[in-house]
Amino acid sequence: MYLNCHTYYSLRFGTFSEEELLRLAKQNHVKKLALTDINNTSACLNFVREAPKYGVSPVLGIDFRNGADQCFVGIAKNNDGYQELNEYLSYHLHNALEIPQCAPDFENVFVVYPFEKVLLNEKHDFLPHEFIGISVKDLRRLPFSRLKKLKHKLVVQQPVTFRNKRDFNAHRLLRAIDNNVLLSKLDKNEEADLEEKMFLIENLVEVFSENRYILENTQKLLDQCSVHFDFSKNRKPQNLKYYTGSKQKDEVLLEKLCLEGLPKRYEKITESIQKRLQKELRLIKEMGFVSYFLINWDIVTYAKKQGFYYVGRGSGANSIVAYLLFITDVDPIDLDLYFERFINLCRANPPDFDIDFSWHDREEMTRYIFDRFKHVALVGTYVTFKYKGVVRELGKVFGLPKEEIDALGEGKTVALKLDSMAKLVLKYGKLIEGMPNYVSVHASGILISERPLHCFSATFIPPKGFATVHFDMVIAEDVGLFKFDILAQRGLGKIKDTLAIIRQNRPEKVNFDIHDVSKFYTDPVINNLIKTAQCMGCFYVESPAMRMLLKKLEVDNYLGLVAASSIIRPGVAKSGMMREYILRHRNPGRAEERGHPVMLAVMPETYGVMVYQEDVIKVAHYFADLDLGEADVLRRGMSGKFRSRDEFEKVKGKFRNNCIKKGYDEKLIDEIWHQIASFAGYAFAKGHSASYAVESYQSLFLRAYFPLEYMVAVLNNGGGFYRPEFYVHEARMLGAAIHPPCINQSQIANVIYGKQIYLGFMYLRELEQRVMQRIVAEREQNGCFESLEEFVDRVPISIEQLSILIRIDAFRFTGINKHELLWKAHLILSKGKRSGHPKLFPPKRQKFQIPKLHTTDLETAFEQWELLGFPLCSPFELLQEPPKSKNGQRDLHRYLNRHIDIYGYLVTVKNTSTHKGERMHFATLLDQYGEVFDTVLFPPVAAKYRFRGRGIYRFYGKVVSEFGFLSIEVIKMQKQDYVPDPRYADMKTGNRKRLATSHRLEGLGEF
Template identity: 30%
Template sequence: MSRFGREGAGSPAGVAPPGQEASVAGGLPPVLNALLRRLGDERELPDYAELQCRSNYSFLDGASHPEELVARARELGYRAIALTDECSVAGVVKAHVAMLEENETAGQRCEPLIQFVVGSSFRLHGEPESAPLELVALCQDREGYGNLVELITLARSRAVKGEYRIERRDFTDPPAGASDLSGLPNCLVILPLPYGATDAVLDEQVTWASAVFGERLWLGLCLLNRPRDAEHRARVLAAGARHRVPVVAVGDVRMHRRSCKPLLDTLAAIRLGQPVQACGYALAQNAEQHLRARDRLEMLYPPETLAESVRMARMCDFDLKRDLSYNYPEEIVPAGYSPAEYLCEQAYLGAAEKFPQGVPPAIAYCIEYELSLIAELRYEAYFLTVYDLVREARRRGILCQGRGSAANSVVCYCLGVTAADPLDTVPLFERFISKERNEPPDIDVDFEHQRREEVIQYIYQKYGRNRAALAAVVITYRSRGALRDVGKALGVDAAVIDAVAKGQQWWDGRSALLERMAEAGVDDTSPIAHLWAELVLRIHGFPRHLSQHPGGFVISRDQLSRIVPIENAAMPDRSVVQWDKDDLDAAGLLKVDVLALGMLTVLRRALAFVSAQRGEPWALHHIPPDCIPTYDMICRADTMGTFQIESRAQMSMLPRLRPREYYDLVIQVAIVRPGPIQGDMVHPYLRRRQKLERWTVPVAKDMPGKPRPPSLESALKRTLGVPIFQEQVMQIAVMAGGFSPGKADKLRRSMAAWRRKGGLEGFHDELIAGMVGNGYEREFADAIFRQMQGFGEYGFPESHAASFALLAYASAWLKHHHPQAFLAALLNSQPMGFYSPSQLVQDARRHGVRVLPVDVRYSGWEAALVRFDAPDDPCGQPLSAAVPMVPDDPCALRRVGVRLGLNQIKSLGEAAALRIEAARLRDGAFRSVADLALRAQLSRHDVQALAAADALRGLAGHRRAAAWQAADAVVQLDLLAEAEGAVVEPAPVLRAPSEAQEIVADYRALRLTLGRHPLALLRERLRGRGYLSSAELLDTPNGRRVWGCGIVVGRQRPGTAKGTVFVTLEDETGPLNVIVWPKVLETQRRALLGSRLMGVQGEWQQKEGVSHLIARRLVDLTAWLGQLETSSRDFH
C-alpha cells in the first residue's frame, strides 16, 4: 500500500493532485458531502480512530478516566483509540485493561472490537508562545515503545518532579548516554499544526518535522467548531500538499463526553492557580474536545483524513501484554550456578539451619513442590534478589521480616525472608504463587523504618538507576482536597472554603456535602453551592499527581527505562516509574516491596537497651515464648505502644478473646479486620471460644458413585469451625467444592475485589453446586459464600497474621519485662504508631517507670536509660554498665529510668543537639548558659528553644530566668565578637511560672509534660459540673447515665462501623472510650469535630473487661484549656 492512502493514490490524504484545487477535498465542503451521502445511498458511517487523546493522567489537563475514554470510543463505534497523555504513559495500562474488558463484552455480543494504541504527546521547550510545537507519538511495535518511554525518561530527568523538558535537538542529536532516538524510530508522529499560525510558521514546522521523521510523519487536522476552522482546515491541507505529508483527523480530546466541560474548566483553573472567571482564553472555547459521534466527524472532516486515522492505527501493532517482555536480574547468582541450582542450594541450607533435628517430611515435600513451581514459572532470580536484600540488611544489623502472602512459602522461610514457622500454621503456597493465575508473586519485606533508606540505596548502587526504580502511587483527590481546590477555582471565599473543609472529615456523598456548606453559612439552594458539590463529586478520586510507593521496587535485568518511563521523585536520590502496583501486576512486572515498619526499629533499639541492662547480647530469638505474665497483660488490654494489638478495636477484643498462646495472637491480629466482621465470623468464634456455643466440622453425606471428599477438619479445626483466614476459604473451595488450587486462588482474588469490580458472583453457582454435589448441606454452602463476600471488605491471610503476631508478642514481652527500654525505644522511633509521645510517657509512668526531663547537662539527642544508685537519686547515671535485672522484681524496675532526649524539643535541630552532646563529652559540664552557647555554637533560636523546653533549669533556674539568661547569653556572644570588656547587665529576679503556666509551656515546647496532667488542675471544676474521671467511671455500675470528660486524643470512623465514630479521651487517670452513634453525630457534629476538650453525657457500659461511654450529648469545653496546645490523631 502507498504511504498516501489507498493503492494508486498519488496525493496525501485530503490533498488534491498538483494543478488542481487544493482548498477543499472532493470539491464540496465536507458538511455538504456528508449530507448528500446520508440523504442518498444511506451508506455506513465512516470508520475513525481517535489518535490524540488525553486522560486525567495528564494531571489536571484531562477530565476523564482512561477506562471511560475506551468504553465511550467503543460505544461510538471507533476502530481504535490512542492514549497520548503529556510526556506520560501513566494511564496506558488501565486503558489497555479496559480495552480487553470492552472487547470481551463486544465479542459476547458479536459487536466490533476496538484497538488500543499506546502513545504520548510533547510540547517542545524553547518554542515561541505564539507558535507552540506539539508532537504526538504512537508506538508501532516493541522497539518503538522502548524508544518512546526512553524519550519520556530523558525529558523527565531534566526537570523537577511533575515537569519535563524536551527540545528539537533531542530528535536529531540525542545526549550522550541515551539510546539513539534520532527521528524516534518505529513510532508514527503526528504534528498538530498550531491554530491561527501563519503559513510561514506552518511551513517551518513541517519542514523540520519532515526532515526528522520522514515518512512516519502526519499533519494533524483538529477542527473544534471554532470561528476560523475553515481557514485552519485549508491551511493544514495546503501545507500537506506543499510538503507532500499526509493529513489525519484528530480531536485533541480531553473528555469522553461533552458534559465534562465544567469539570475540564475547573481542572484548568486549578492547574493555572486562578478562579475560572479569571482564566479567560486559557480555557477551551467550547465543549468540542470530547469523543464525538462519527456522523458529527463526517460533517467536519474530509473523508480521507478520517480514513487516514484508521490506517495509522492499523500500522501500530504494539500490545502491552503480548510484547512487553521482562526479565529479572541474575547477577546475584554466583559463577558456575544456574538460578535454579543456587536457589535450591540456599533453600536446603536454610532448611537444615531452621530444623537442626532434621527436616520434617511435610516440610521437605513443600520445598520440593515450591521449587518445582518456581522453576516452571522462572521466578528463581526474583526469589534470590529478595534473599540478597534480606541478607544484606542482616549483615548491616538492620532488622527485617517478610510478611503477607510470602509467609505461605516454605522456601521463603528457609531463606530467612519470612519468620513464621510453617509448622505453626498451614501454609498454602497457591495463595502466594499460582500457575493458573499467571501473575507475578509479591514478596513484602519490612525493614526498620529509620534504616530502610540504606537498603534502598543498596538497590540503586547494585543495579543502577537505569535498571531499578520505585513503583508509583497515584495520589487522588479526596473529599477535603477536592473541596478546597474546586472552591478556589469557583472563587468561593477562602474562609468559607476552610469552614466547609474542616467539617468534611469523611466522604458521605453530595447531600452531606451540601449540609456541610449550609453549616458554614453557604446557601445550599444556590447555584454555586450545587455546582461546587457536583464538581467535588466528579473530581473525587481523580488522579492529582504521581508519588512514590512506600517501597515497591521494580528491578530489571535490562534497561528499565525502555520498559516504563522513570522520573525524579520529590525525595532526593529517589526515582519512580510511571506505573502503580496494579499496572505493574497487569503488565507482568515483578515488584519487591522494601517496606518500612516502625516496630522493627523499636524492637532493635529496645533489645539494644536490654542488652545493656542485662550485660549480654539480646536478640529477638532470646525472647522466651509463652510467657504467662505477658499474656496476662495482653488479656487485660494493657497494650498501648505494642504492635498490632494496640488500637482501640484490638483493645476491645483482647479481654473477650483472651489470647494465651501464639496462635491465639495470630487469630487476634486477623479477626479485628473488616472481612471477618462483615462476614459474621467474629461473634460465632468468640461464643465457641468461650464455650457458649457447641460446634462441629460439617461432614459430607455419602453421594452415590462419588468418593467422600476429604474432611474439612484440617481447614477449620484451628479456628473452631469459623473460616477467619483467606487460606481457609481456598481450602474449603478445594476440599469441598472441587476447585483446583489455582482456581481457588482466583476465587480468593475475586473475594478481595468483588465490591469494587464484581466477579465473585460468577463463582457462586459453581461453588454451591460443587459443595452440594459432594454431599454438603446447601445451608452450609450458602453460609460459606456469605463469609466469602465478607472478605470483600479486607481480610488477612493467615501467613500475614502469623508474621505480625510474632512482632506483637515480642513488643508485648518487652513492654511487660523491660518497660523502660520499650519506652525509650518508642520515643526514639517517632513518628510511628497510634499513640503520641505524651500518651506513651503517661502510660509508662502509670506502670511505675521513672521519666526524667530534658536537661542539657545530661540529655543526648535521643532518650536514654539511666540507673539510680539510690531511691532519691534525682538525676541518675548513664546506663553504661550492666545492672543486674530480675524479671518482675519491682526493686530492679525502680533502679532504671528514662531520660528524655533533646529530640523531644519541638524547635531544636539535630545538628545543634549533637553539638551540645559533643561539647559536654569533650570538655565536661557546662558552667552557664553562656558557656553552653559558646562551646556548642548555638544560635539565638537554639538557646531560646532550650529555655522554652525547660532544658536549662539546671544552669539557669526556672523557665523565665532561663529565658532571660538565654537572651543574655546571645548578647554576650555578640559583645564578645565586637569588643572585650563590655558591660553586661545583671539578671533581674523573676517570679517563677505557675503550675498551669509550666504545663502550657511544656505542651508548647515538648508536646508532653512530666508535671501533672492538665485535667488534674481542672478536676475540682469538672467535679462541680458532675464530670467523673476515667478511674471513677471504671467503678461505676453498668448502664448508669453519667458525665465524662477528657482531652481528645483520637477520632476514628471505621468503614465497617456504619457511620459510628469512636472518640478516645484522656484525663489524669487514663483513657476514656466514647462511642458516638450516627444519629448523635448528625445533631452534634460541630462539638464532635471541633472539641479539643470534650464533655460527654451518656450511658456507661462495662462488660467482659471492655468499657465505653455511649454518647447522648457532646459539649465543647475547649475554652477551659486556655492557651494549652493539644493535638489528636483523627480518622487515620
C-alpha cells in the same frame, strides 16, 4: 484515523478513561486508533489489554507538550518505538526539561507536527518518519497555505479529548485548577478546542473526501503500527528471569541455600519437613519463580550484613523455602500454613513477600536494590480527586468565599441557600471526583525487570529520587511484572533502638537473641502481658480495639495472637464473624451447633469461621467446588480494581451455581457469600498474621524485661497509636523518673541513665534543629556547661531560642531560678542578636543585682504544656475543682451492672457510625491513678454530648461486661475546667509585673 486521543491520564486535561475511549471508538466504527496522552503513559498497558474486547487494534504514542502547548505527537511503530518514546519522555521528566519543538531522529516512531505549529515555525524539511497533522478545523485553511504542496506528508490529526459539551466544561475547570486561576481568567490558549471530538468514521472520511491522499497517508501510517503485550492467563513473568544468569545455576543455588538452612531452622529434620521442601521446590521451579525467591534472599542477606532488622510477611510466609532462606521467621510446618495460599499451578503470580524494615533503613535498602539490579523502578499509583478536594478547588475556580467552600466541603448544603455557582461546584464536582489528579508512588512496590522498564512505561522522579513507572500494581501484574514490597515500619526501629539503649544503659543484660522467638512463646511473663492487655507501645497489639479483643479472647499464647491479628481486621468484624468467633472460642460446643460441617472440616482451628485470607480459598474450593485458580481469583477480586473485572464476575457466578448444584440452601449460600465479600479484601494471610505476631512477641519481650529502655525507644521512633505524652506516662508508671530537657544531660532524642529519663530537645517544638545540634556537638567536644554565661560563650544562639531553653528549666543545674536566668539572658543578649562563636578568652561580664524571683509548680506545669505539648505532672493536679469521686479503673468490677461516677483524662476517641448511619463514640481514658478505662457513647448520648478536645471529663454511666471486658456505657458527661494559667492570670488581675519586667529587659540592650 484517529492519531491523537486523550484520556483523563492527560492529567488535568482529559475527561474520561481509556475504556470510555474504546467504547467511544466502537460506537463510531473505529477499528484502529492511537492513544496519545499528554506526557503520560499511565493508560497505555490497560488500553492494549482492553482493546480486543471492543474490536479495536491499539496503537500507542505520546502527545509531547509544554503545558498546553503541543510540540508534536510521537506514535510508536512497534514495541521498540514505544520504548524510544518512553525513554525520550523520561529523560525530560527526570531532568525537568522543556520538550523541544522538534522531535529527535527516532528509529521506530512516526512524528506528527500540528498544522498550526508547522506554519508558525516555517519548518520546511521533513524526515521520512515525520508528518503534518490536519484536523477537521484545519481543512478550511489548508488550500491557502504553503503546506498543500506537501501532499505526501499530510495525515489526519483530529484530536479526541471530549465526548460532549459537559466534558468540555469539565476540561475547562480542570485547566483552571491546573493554572490556579478563576475560570473567568483562564487563558484560551490553555484550553483545547471544543471540536476535539470523535466522529463516525464514515463522516470523517466524508469530510476529507476532497483530500483522499490525506486519508491514504493516514491509513498507510496506521497500517505500519502495531504493539503487543501478553495479558493471557499463561503469560510469562517479566521479572528478572535468572538471578545468576542461568536457570540451572539458579536452581542449584536455591537448593543449596535450602539445605544450608535446614539445620539452622530445625533441630530434627523430619520426613514431613523433607516432603514439604521437595514439593515446594518442584513447584517453584515449574512455575519459574526461582529467581524471585533468590532476589528476596539477596535483599534480606544484604540487610543482615548491614545489621538492619527486618520482618518478612505476606503469603510468602506460608513457604518453608522462604523460612529456610531467612526471608521470613514464620515456620509453616509449626503453624500448618495452607500451602495453596502460597502457590499453586493455577496461580500466575508469585507469592507476595512484604519485607518490613525500620523507617531509618528503608531508603538505604531501596538504594541498594536500585544499585544491585539493572532494570529497577518503583511502582506508581494514582492520586484521584476526592470530594473535599474537588469542592475546594472548584470553589476557588468559581471565586466562592472560603466560608462557603468549607460548608460545601463538609456537606452542609442544607444550611446554604445554594446559588448558581455553588450548584455548579456540586454538579461538576461529581463529574471530576475520582479522576486522576497526579501520579504518585506506591507505598512499597519495587519492580525488578528482565528488560528495561521503559519497554512498559515512561518514568518520573518523585522527591525521594527513584525512577517510578506511570502505572499501578494491578496493571503491573496484568503484564507479568510482580512487585517486591519493601516497607518502612517504626516497630522495627523500636526494637533496634531498644537493643542499642540496653547495650548503653544495662550492658550486662545483653545476653539474649531477639530473633530466638520460640523461647518467647512459652514465657509466662510475656503471655501474661498479652492476657492482661498490658501492651502499650508494642507493635500491632497496643490499640484500644486490640486490647479489648485480647481480653475478650483471653489470649495467652502465640497461636491465639496469630488469630487475633487477623480477627481485628475490619472485614471480620463487618461480617459479624468476630463476635461469632469469640462466642465459639469461649463456649465449647457452639461451633458444632452453629457451624456448617464443610466449614468446620476445612477450618477446625478457627471453629469454622473465616479468619485468614486462605480461608476464602478453602471455602471456595471445598464448599463451592471452584478450582484453586478460580478460588484465588475470588480472593483477589474482593478488593480494589480487580472486583469489577470480568474474571471476577464469572467466578462469582460459578460460586453461586456450584452451591445450588450441591443442594445448599439459598439462605446459607447468601450467608457464606456475605462473609467472603465483607472480609476477604481486608483479612491477612495466616503467614502474614504470624509474622506480625512474631514482631509483637519481640516487642513484648523487651516491654517485659527492659520496659524503660523500650519506652525510650518507642518515644524516639515517634510513638505509636497514642500521643507521646502517654508513653511518657507509661514510663513513669513503670518506675522511671521523667525529667524535662537539660542542657547537660539531654540529647536531641530522649535518653535514659539508669531509671532517669531525660526528654530530648526534639520535644521543644519551637527550638531550631541547628540549635539542638550545636548544643550536643559542643558538649561532646568540650564537656558540660557550668553556667548560663559559659553556655552563651560557647554556643551561638539567639535570645528567642535561649528563652525557650530557660523557660523549660534546661539550666536547672545552675540552681538559679529561671526567672532570674531570663533577666541574665536579656542582659547578655539583646533581642535579634546572637551570641558569638567560642572565643579564646571568655569575655568579662558586668555583674548585676537581680531581684530574687520564684517559680510555682503550677507555672512550671503550664510552661511545659506550652513548650512540650504536655505537662510532666498529672493533669488532675491542674483541675480547678478536685474530683468529687475517687473511683478509678480498679473499681469497675465493684460497679458491674451499676452506675459509676468517674473522671478520666482523654487518651483517644474512635468516632464511628451504626448501620443506620447514627454517630457513636468509643473513648479510652486515664483515671486519676494512671490506669486505663474505656467508655462507649451510643447514638442518643453521642447526639447530646460531644468530646471537645483533650482534657479531663467526668462521666456518669453503667459498668457493663462483654466477654469479661469491662467498659462504661455513658449516660452523661462533662468536660472539667483547668485552673487559669498563672502566667497570664496575673495580667488579668492587674499585676503586670512580668510584662513590665519583659519590657524593661527588652529596652536594656547589651552592657
